[in-house]
Amino acid sequence: MKKQDISALLFTIGLFLVLSAFPAHAQNCNFSIRGKVIHLENNQSIPGAYIWIEEVKNGAITDDDGNFIIRDLCAGTYTLKIQFLGHKEIIETITLEKGSFNKTYRLEEDSMELEGVEIHGHQDAIQTTTAIQALYGEELLESRGENLGESLKRVAGVTTFSTGNSIAKPVIHGLHSNRIMILNNGIRLEGQQWGAEHAPEIDPFLADEITVIKGAETVRFGPEAMGGVILVSPSDLPTKKEHKTDLHLLGASNGRMGNISLTHTGGSEKIKGLGYRIQGSAKRGGTIQSPNYYQSNTGISELNFSGTLGYSNKKLGTELYYSYFNSELGILRDAHTGNLSDLQSIIENGRPFTETDFTYDIDNPKQKVIHHLAKFKSHYHLNSNWKANLQYGFQLNERQEYDRRRGELNTRPSLDLQLYTNTLDLFVDHTHPNAFSGTWGLNIIQQANTNVPGTGVTPLIPNYDMVNLGIYGMEKFSKGPLEIEGGIRYDFRNVKTARFINRELESADLNYQNFTAFLGAYYQLSKTITLSSNLGSAWRPPNVNELFSQGLHHGAAAVEIGDQNLESEKSLKWVNSLEYSTNKTVLELTGYVNSIGNYIYLNPTGENFVSLRGTFNVYEYLQANALFYGIDLSGSHEFTGKLSGYLKGSIIRARNTETDSFFPFIPSDRMDWGMAYRLNGTGKTHKFTLSNLLVARQQREPDFDLAPAPPAYALFNFAYLQQLQLGENKLNVGLQVQNIFNTSYKEYMNRFRYFTDDIGRNILLKINYQF
Amino acid sequence: MKTYHKLPIYVLSASLFAFASCESEDPVIENEEEVITDINLNFTELDESGNEVGTTLTFNASDAEGIEVGDALTADDIELETGKTYRLDIEVLNAIENEDITEEVLEEGDEHQFYFLGSAFEGSSAPLTYVYDDESGELIGVSGIVTVSSSPGFNNAQFRVVLRHDLDKNFPGATNPNFSNFTEAGGESDLDVTFPLILN
Structure with missing residues (x-):
């Protein structure tokens, strides 16, 4: 630094x-x-x-x-x-x-x-001394219809690493994919997150609150929670007789997207403490339009479902949960290139060659992803201070990717993966008034990945079996305005792989282990200022693609070479947060330093590989020490009872400290600010928001990139939200105009910036009825 | 209540069963069905009335492991005689699967097209001229007529063959076999190989 x-x-x-x-x-x-x-x-x-x-x-x-x-x-x-x-x-x-x-x-x-009174719902809220921010209520309502990554852009310090408009991976403090963790109702989501073009397999409509933890939380959640954790949490189940239905209807002009979501929650009258929820959503969108042209084959289709059944009484709480995610999405036709000269000519052109009109059809190249997640959770109060918990999760992820191929091959996926994951958590919690509270537990993750035969392409990653065992303990001491927290964890991981390379069986048996620890404190400095600080170590074993990739990354005109001898990444992240809040002003400043040893990255070798199909760039996976640091700022101020303003911004710096160079795809400096005008009537509120997003050009470019970083851009957005109380029911109507001036721009963090402008003006109508 | 007490035990045993029963499948050798390992350029001399004369000259470029990283690409020198006219038939093969891909190219004639580029076809004094002559009448380039100039400006040149897939055949200029801006017609390259050309 x-x-x-x-x-x-x-x-x-x-x-x-x-x-x-x-x-x-x-x-x-x-x-x-x-x-x-x-x-x-x-x-x-x-x-x-x-x-x-x-x-x-x-x-x-x-x-x-x-x-x-x-x-x-x-x-x-x-x-x-x-x-x-x-x-x-x-x-x-x-x-x-x-x-x-x-x-x-x-x-x-x-x-x-207790007889005859309300039994409280049992749901764990995360308690941590590290920087934490949540998306809920009005803000979540405004983000409805967006994918998880897009929604989370509303949190300062969170950006996206995207592939076109429908694939967006959340980035926390410059880290993404396998360096952050997403929890679907408490279960760590295990999809094929190693891929840059693999979006999180989750429906944001199942969330009542989305929480972002910006610190290293390996001790609590296990390896890979290096950059942060995203918790997608449904609301508590009712424990008494009540019924609630939540309907969302959304439409967007760009891509002519339609989206519907229905959630029904109920509590049983006969059995006290028994509650359930069913939720489903469907989405259909067509060709996305940039200001000057359509982006061919950018349609999307999604069908999601989830159901929960819960029972709780004074001693016992149990929950059974299932979620299903099914998505099919088209990949921009021109982004799939045959070789390096194809790639260069489209980059030179700056926009797709293919001329197209609007359609809902999804053609090759495309992705089909299905994700099943089932969970059983139970806790039992041993006495007033101790609680025993069990959580088991089963996940099946099926990913099929289709390329443009010849003849009958077009109907067969060229990548077909099945990933089974079992997770088991056993832990005890204890709480003693005004003193220590803590958690001690055991965590097992077992995973099996299979390439479904019949693709006609040598698989990119091998078949593998992985087992991860972790034991951990953490304690928190609270007294008055001070909370101090610390924890330690040990993990052991074994990965066994097997595959055929040139008709010869290649197998590997790899072991990784590590200790991680953290120490954090939270202090109420004065009535308006709170301060928190968290120092946490984290680790991440190399992923199978980093270890074993060998060959052409289809469509990317790149030959990628893995390295079996890669070591685990180890990091130390220090996050400090300062919060200032009065009746009218809220300000939150987060500063962090993350030092990562053996950071794994894909490095262009500068060499070309010449084949019958033309020339390709060769990339290899390397390791180096890295230093990430930056600040996030978010704040709001009420000028009058009606007029308020907000500001969010983030700055990230990341360096390869060994070669003294920059890493690719690190978010550039950005700021989002706006003014809101609120009118309150009886049982009715109107809110008008005009906002402006400013994104700087990424000046810190890596030594090699296919194209220079795109210029800075500014976008203007408008949002109107009306909340109407209709007796017991509630109606919310929102109208949003994104990119009001239909500005042509390219985002550095979008991999398709090489091929096309980003999305143009989009007008959205969002209706929500709660009854 | 008592039944609930036992519930965690049931779930634990069920989950342990799931843990034990879930393993990855054994890997399977994947047939590389898409890979092109060989391209053969078959030149047959034609007389003035268009009848075939002499034996066919075959020039090959091959890439044993296809587009995977492996052995380097090898390409023969194309040797032709000045002032003569040849029929050029192209064969595209997948030697790994022992498959003739030329048939697939012909079947999907509306999506495929060969382009002939490099110094052999460039400029007004280009040593070679190419005309599509496919059996179906479609412009594909599996068959064509190559005419060698009787007094070429130079005797050594580059003969580049590009096979485009999924292009817009109606794109302005796409009918020209020497269309150097072929990427503008969309699609992607299935083949892009350059042979040295020697004229005797």
């Missing part, structure tokens, strides 16, 4: 601290009481708990995460009363003198009153 960069970073943080500290000593009656209310027995947050201060006749209700704040209190002594149905009341006397007050309250279930 350059000295200049560090001092710039420190200066920014310092400036921020000074600015934020000013309002703290302005007045006497500026104290606040802040806290979190959680269940004593399992550490889960309690939303909707009631907090009352008798002296000022004022109170608060905890939010979805169990947090509450009561502001504008003068110095003095107060009696705080905390209540939640079915739980013992807490009454505490607090003296506010110099600073503000912060505490975590743990409510104990009141067994005497």
